[in-house]
Amino acid sequence: xxxxxxxxxxxxxxxxxxxxxxxxxxxxxxxxxxxxxxxxxxxxxxxxxxxxxxxxxxxxxxxxxxxxxxxxxxxxxxxxxxxxxxxxxxxxxxxxxxxxxxxxxxxxxxxxxxxxxxxxxxxxxxxxxxxxxxxxxxxxxxxxxxxxxxxxxxxxxxxxxxxxxxxxxxxxxxxxxxxxxxxxxxxxxxxxxxxxxxxxxxxxxxxxxxxxxxxxxxxxxxxxxxxxxxxxxxxxxxxxxxxxxxxxxxxxxxxxxxxxxxxxxxxxxxxxxxxxxxxxxxxxxxxxxxxxxxxxxxxxxxxxxxxxxxxxxxxxxxxxxxxxxxxxxxxxxxxxxxxxxxxxxxxxxxxxxxxxxxxxxxxxxxxxxxxxxxxxxxxxxxxxxxxxxxxxxxxxxxxxxxxxxxxxxxxxxxxxxxxxxxxxxxxxxxxxxxxxxxxxxxxxxx
Numbered sequence: 001x002x003x004x005x006x007x008x009x010x011x012x013x014x015x016x017x018x019x020x021x022x023x024x025x026x027x028x029x030x031x032x033x034x035x036x037x038x039x040x041x042x043x044x045x046x047x048x049x050x051x052x053x054x055x056x057x058x059x060x061x062x063x064x065x066x067x068x069x070x071x072x073x074x075x076x077x078x079x080x081x082x083x084x085x086x087x088x089x090x091x092x093x094x095x096x097x098x099x100x101x102x103x104x105x106x107x108x109x110x111x112x113x114x115x116x117x118x119x120x121x122x123x124x125x126x127x128x129x130x131x132x133x134x135x136x137x138x139x140x141x142x143x144x145x146x147x148x149x150x151x152x153x154x155x156x157x158x159x160x161x162x163x164x165x166x167x168x169x170x171x172x173x174x175x176x177x178x179x180x181x182x183x184x185x186x187x188x189x190x191x192x193x194x195x196x197x198x199x200x201x202x203x204x205x206x207x208x209x210x211x212x213x214x215x216x217x218x219x220x221x222x223x224x225x226x227x228x229x230x231x232x233x234x235x236x237x238x239x240x241x242x243x244x245x246x247x248x249x250x251x252x253x254x255x256x257x258x259x260x261x262x263x264x265x266x267x268x269x270x271x272x273x274x275x276x277x278x279x280x281x282x283x284x285x286x287x288x289x290x291x292x293x294x295x296x297x298x299x300x301x302x303x304x305x306x307x308x309x310x311x312x313x314x315x316x317x318x319x320x321x322x323x324x325x326x327x328x329x330x331x332x333x334x335x336x337x338x339x340x341x342x343x344x345x346x347x348x349x350x351x352x353x354x355x356x357x358x359x360x361x362x363x364x365x366x367x368x369x370x371x372x373x374x375x376x377x378x379x380x381x382x383x384x385x386x387x388x389x390x391x392x393x394x395x396x397x398x399x400x401x402x403x404x405x406x407x408x409x410x411x412x413x414x415x416x417x418x419x420x421x422x423x424x425x426x427x428x429x430x431x432x433x434x435x436x437x438x439x440x441x442x443x444x445x446x
Contacts, residue, residue, distance in 0.1 A: 017053035021046050021113035022120070028110075029127035032420035033166065034135030034157065039420055046113050047106070056112045059434055068368045069105040075364055076101050076318050079357060083317020090323050097319035100410055103419065108434070110427025116435025118386055121428050128424060129170060129201070136208060145207060153213040161407045162414045164214025166421055168221040168403075169396045171205035174198060176228065176388040176395070220402035224395040231391065297347045297406070299332040300325070304346040308355040315358035321345060345411045349404035372426075373397070375433040384437045393429045400425065 024045025031039035050056040060066050080094040114120050139156035155163030178198040185191045209217065274294040281289070281298055289295040307316065307324055316324060322344040325333050333343050346352050354362045375381055376397065382390035400422070409418030 015053060015055070017049040017056070018113075018115075020049040021053075024049060025110070025113050025120070025124055026127050028420070029124045029424065030131045032128050032424065033132035033417060034138075035131075036416035036420050043423070047109055050109045050112060053112075056109070059112050060108060063108055063434060065368070065371050065430065065433075066108050068371055069108075072364050072368050073098075073102050073105060075357070075361060079315065079317050079361065080319065082314075083320050086317075087320065087323060090317070090319060093319035093323065094317055095319075097410065100415060100419070101318060104422055104426075107423050107426040108430060110423055111431035111434050114427060114431040114435075116431045116437055118389055118437065121389065121431070124424070124428070125173065129173075132166065132170060133201075133204065136204070145204075148207060148210075150207075150211045150213070153211070155212050156208065158417045159413045160212045161214050161217070161403075162409070162417050162421075164209060164212035164217030165220075165400065165403045165407070166417065167205050167209045167212065168214075168217040168224075169399050169421070169425070171202070171209060172221060172224055172228075172395045172399065173388075173392050174201045174205060175225070176392050178202070180386075180388055216403055216406035217399070220399040223402060224398050227398070228391055228395060296333075296335050296343060299330075300343045300346055301348055301351055303328065303330070303333060304348070304351050304355045308351075308358070311358060313358045313360055315354070315356045315361055318356050320356060321352060345408045347406055347408060349408050352408050352410070372430070376429055381432065381436075385432060393425075393432075396425050397429060 024042045026042070027045065028039045028042030031042065050060075076098055080098045084091045084094050114124070135157045139154075144151065153160045155161070157163075158166065181194055181198065182191065185194060209221070274292050277289050277292045277294045277298070289298070303325065304321075322342075325344065326342050335341055335343050346355065350362075353365050357365065376394060382394070385393075407414075409415065409422065
């Protein structure tokens, strides 16, 4: 297999700003999922390096996505200002959410630091996974891990929903890279360390994903894996070597299914409660729903639609959701499973955007999302990359898009980890749009 080279050439004569950017990338990736607040130091290095790089400024000027990001930020700033005038006591929250949205739209800076080089992306992903494993290991009980025993829903160092998202994406990456990485060293002494790495990584990823009890993450991963299986079956049709047949991907579904089966009692309780709630909602009997997470999602999302209808065009401002829920002071919006606290989010990213920004804000967001996603869906985007990397980018973005139907990453509890997850995923996806490799690479590390 051929090793791909980026159009930017060798790192040998790198600009000092590029050296600082690479250092910042590694620090950011390594700390992203074990010390997310400290990872801001790496992020700061990347942004600082971009300020002093003439190439970075040229890259940003020719990036249409960045221009739309500025338009979206300007709209959110106007929305935040208007919401502050209407609800003066929310000024700090409006400012915080405006800052969070602005930071999330800054991933082209990470794309510049990666320069469209698969080998850089490989090291960044490896560092991020190492940090994720370390952060999770600090909160694991060894006896439960070895017995594959799941107790209460947990995300270990993260909230359970966010942990489900991160580990589902990590599991997808391990599955996609396991086959090519093992075939490359088959029959050599290097095979055993890689078998240990992927075997241990897959076991831990399946365990933590099951422990998160994040059903939307399971669904998202299953759909992404199914799409990967279809792609590989179609791509290997008629081949005799079987190199791309989806044995490992199919094994993943078996492993996740086995993990769920070993913990059917605990998981069955949550699924059974939700089934009763769904049946009552479909029958129109919503007055006294039984205790379930789905019950609170139903009530709070119905509230979100009601508030959006009161201000359909421009919404209520980027930081207004929790304030409006508190102001309503409705009994059904008190989460009895969370120490009797009021709900603080709508558990749906797209509904949050609709309620906060109105139809105008949602339209701007969807336009921005289309500009971001359109290059990723072109065949030449995937064809220029090592196959595992191309499928990982598309699969990771798909998992996040599906996860957004049942969760929201901007809340205080999710934000530190979700921010790191999004910046890494979006930066990796976008770097190959701005800096497309010249030829298809057969392996990730060159």
